[in-house]
Amino acid sequence: xxxxxxxxxxxxxxxxxxxxxxxxxxxxxxxxxxxxxxxxxxxxxxxxxxxxxxxxxxxxxxxxxxxxxxxxxxxxxxxxxxxxxxxxxxxxxxxxxxxxxxxxxxxxxxxxxxxxxxxxxxxxxxxxxxxxxxxxxxxxxxxxx
Numbered sequence: 374x375x376x377x378x379x380x381x382x383x384x385x386x387x388x389x390x391x392x393x394x395x396x397x398x399x400x401x402x403x404x405x406x407x408x409x410x411x412x413x414x415x416x417x418x419x420x421x422x423x424x425x426x427x428x429x430x431x432x433x434x435x436x437x438x439x440x441x442x443x444x445x446x447x448x449x450x451x452x453x454x455x456x457x458x459x460x461x462x463x464x465x466x467x468x469x470x471x472x473x474x475x476x477x478x479x480x481x482x483x484x485x486x487x488x489x490x491x492x493x494x495x496x497x498x499x500x501x502x503x504x505x506x507x508x509x510x511x512x513x514x515x516x517x518x
Contacts, residue, residue: 376506378498379486379517381416384491386465389415392426392517393485400432400484401425404498406440413489421487434480436472439501456495463497464504472501473508479507485517491516 377396391471401421408418415424428433441463447461448478490496493516506512 374482374509374512375514376481376502376514377516377517378488378493378496378502379485380488380490380492381497382489382491386415390424393425393431394429396430396485396515396517398483398485400434400480401487402480402484403431403433403435403487404439404444404501405439405447405488406437410433415423416487416489431485436476438475439467439472439486439497441466442481446507458514460500463500464472466502467504473505476505476511477483481512 377398379389379392380390382390403418403421407422408416409418413421414426418433418435425431425433441459445459445462445466448454448462449456486498486501487498488498490498493499499514499516506514
């Protein structure tokens with residue numbers, strides 16, 4: 374199984390959808406807590422769902438259970454809690470939610486995890502992919518950048 378990840382910021386729509394199309398993935402899994410913000414541009418939920426179908430023949434699924442809580446986000450972005458604290462809290466949250474059992478493996482087969490961050494280094498989509506790959510075994514991760 375291969376799990377892809379992608380972020381939409383700092384990418385023009387042409388590059389974003391080209392990366393998705395050439396990945397060969399069939400499903401995009403939106404792991405953002407807030408997917409309707411005006412700041413999301415072409416990646417707002419309804420627009421993204423339309424574009425994915427029209428441009429990439431992909432389906433769209435929103436899984437907020439794979440997103441951090443608002444409190445975790447606020448502590449990191451507004452209070453400056455630091456990446457190590459954010460990562461620790463989010464990993465514990467996924468453990469509490471038992472996402473490895475809640476998320477069907479078939480859903481992630483040939484799928485892309487979407488978040489907003491440009492690069493995966495300090496983004497929770499990487500943590501989700503690594504967490505699930507670690508629990509499920511035999512999964513590889515490819516970040517589309």
